Amino acid sequence: MDTLARLERTIAERRSAADEGSYVASLQARGLPVMARKLGEEGVETVIAALSGSREDLVGESADLLFHLLVLLAEKGVPFSDVLNELERREGTSGLAEKAARGA
Template structure:
């Protein structure tokens, strides 16, 4: 089991938990819109660090982006396995060809 799988399982386990007991439970209790907003904030922070060129800060912000993506997916009941299956489906397909097929 990968670290992303373990983190996704932890996020899922926080659904319905007391919001005072965990940051994840607090985010999930605020609903999918708040989870999406937080994901967006973290994505912007990662972009800023990518532009600045600070590898350590970008690494940290990228970890935040992945965590908040998992929270956002959980808030909409989209399992990580569905996202991974979609990536597998696209594997070996040119990005140009994949975009043209949409």
């Protein structure tokens, strides 16, 4: 998890950088809808890599997906630790039971 924690800190630092020098700052300047759309694009690319790409494609797209998720979480003021805490809360619970409890 150290890598994700470092990445989260880097994203926080770059959110306040000049957008011409930072991809993160440029995403922030373009707004939440662009960040959300980019996360969706990366999710689709990850699915495509899983179905028809190489292992390396899947690894690369998964890294892109996690990066863009962290950017979106930062924009919404949600620390990644909150996501990890939710996963811990769900640990040991059947996915089917958890989904039923949410009414999904």
